[in-house]
Amino acid sequence: MALLDSSGIKDSQDIHDDRIAFLEAVRSISLDCNSNGPPSWNMYDATFKMLRGSKSLELVMASFQLLTELNKKFPTTYLVNAAESPDIFVNSEAWSPFVLGTDSIRVEGQDKSTSYLLDPVGFACLVEAIAQDVSSVYSVLGIEPLQKMLLFQYVVEVLETDFIPRQTLYKESLNWILFRESMLNMLLGSRKIHHKSLTKNCMAIMLRRCCHQVLEEDCKMSTDEFNVPLAAALAEIQRRTFGAMKKFLTLVMDLDFARKEADSQGATSRNDGFRSSALEIILDELTYNIHDLSPFLMAFSVPKWKLEIILQYLSKYCIKASVRTRRGNVPNEITVDYILTNFSTTANSKAIGKKISSGILQMLLAHVFQACLLTQQDSNSYSSSKKIGGTLAEISEKFIFAIQNLRKTEAEMEMMPFVREALFTATLMAGQMEKDDMQI
Structure with missing residues (x-):
């Protein structure tokens, strides 16, 4: 009662x-x-x-x-007859935490208030509030910031549950309507939200990693200054919120990729509207805020999209510096192999280093090598494997040469621990594969 x-x-x-x-x-x-x-x-x-x-x-x-x-x-959306002729079922009458496209919902014959549900503006405000909370040490200790994080985790699970069956069927049919009617597309397609601001707030949360360092500050406070159970729950809730944000950005990029595909096939219409892709916004932000580049790549560990971000970032500098001949034209799709080839000589490495510092370059190459390793371990990432453009042995050797040539261009260049680890792994892999070839 x-x-x-x-x-x-x-x-x-x-x-x-x-x-x-x-x-x-x-x-x-x-x-x-x-x-x-x-x-x-x-x-x-x-x-x-x-x-x-x-x-x-x-x-x-x-x-x-x-x-x-x-x-x-x-789930409100799921596949049926998956073994024979897969189709999708959407329960349009099921309860949802979102209000998308309507201001009210009729339930059991009566108009019900939906002010407590999330519309596109409410979702954008939720992400913005979390971004503000994680930037402050003390604000996350209250119940409200934790509620926002848990709410975000839950609604991302709902978005994913609706999105994945559509994605599975889309890979077979390439039917854009499957994504057009998804919760995620209707959420992001609203003209009431500023997509660039939403993406920047998502990046802010990723960069802070949900403020894991807050726990160290909490330990310095006396127990009467904060709720002990809240502080105990904080670390796990933050970790899960960080994971939910990675999942959300991945879903958005997958949707943007499908949208681009549909555009090229003429399957979209004016009703689909227009917005800049999350990948474009992220690249712009990382270009103008280069100090965020390394932290973001450390935080965003999804191999497929991490690889894409780095390749597009490096292509701005490498393609213009490359020597184009009839036998060495830029490929239609930029690959890791092609990018590393640009560092095969000291002269090329020096030319690229004039546009972007050697320290940033070594960090980017280490991240792209790491993404290659993770991609090769994923048996379901065939499309990402094509982005590599060579065998793991070839990539390992070219990565080693690239780092060596960068060091020749700047003798005093300090090698970051992350780069040292990547270089050590590449050396081991190149040596092991050479042994295997000799045995064969």
């Missing part, structure tokens, strides 16, 4: 106990092995309101966990 009307209840503990009992009842009814189906709209609404508005850490965590498990068991 406390969920419906708590005005007559004086003891806040009674309200808290009633709400905990409600969550347990929803879990028992919907997640039990004998459950008949998902909770009602009202049950979803009440649980979501607790996640957004409760002042109790226990209630916030319990409602978040329940909503996450419900999303896994009762």
Whole structure:
């Protein structure tokens, strides 16, 4: 009853106990092995309101966990007949934490307020608020910043659950409509949000890695200055929020890639609108804020898109410095092999070093080598493997030569620990593969 009307209840503990009992009842009814189906709209609404508005850490965590498990068991979008003729099923009447394209939703014959749900502007404000929170040491110690992080984690899970089945079917059909109707596309396609600002806020969170260093500051504070359970939950919540942001950016880049593909095939229309791709915005930001380059690449460890970011970044400097002949034209698709070839001589390396410092170049080459290793380990990344353009042995050798030539152009160049590790790995791999070839 406390969920419906708590005005007559004086003891806040009674309200808290009633709400905990409600969550347990929803879990028992919907997640039990004998459950008949998902909770009602009202049950979803009440649980979501607790996640957004409760002042109790226990209630916030319990409602978040329940909503996450419900999303896994009762997805609104999923594949059917996957073994034979796969198709997609979308339950348009299912409850959703988003309001996309409509200002109100009719539930059980009555108009229901949706002010507590997330529209595109609300989602953009959520990301902006998290970006502001992680930039401040002390603000993350309250319950509200943790609520925002958990809310973001949950809605990204919802976006991914809707996106992945569409992506799976799109790879076979190349039907842009599958993505056009996705939650993510409708969210980002709203004219009410500024896509560049949203992407910059996402980058800010990635750069801070959800402020892991905050925990060191917390330890210096006395226990009466902050809530001990909150501080204990902070590290894990931050780590998961960081992971959710990587997942979100990956989904956005995958969507942008599909959109570009659809554009080239004439499958898009004016109704799809226009926005700069997340990759373009990220490249622009990293170009003008070069001090963010290394931290962002360290944080964003998704091999496919990390490789793409570095290749496009380096191509601005390497292609113009390359010597073009009839036998050595720039390839249609820039590869790691082609980029490393630009550093095959000291002269070329020196020419490129005049446009971008040798320290930045060695860092970028180390990251691209790392991305190659991760890509080769992923059996599902065939398209990314084509971006490498050579065998791992060839890439290892060219990476070693590239670093050596960069050092020749700048004798006092300090080699970062990350670059040393990459160079050590490349030397081992090149030596091992040479041994294997000799045995054969």
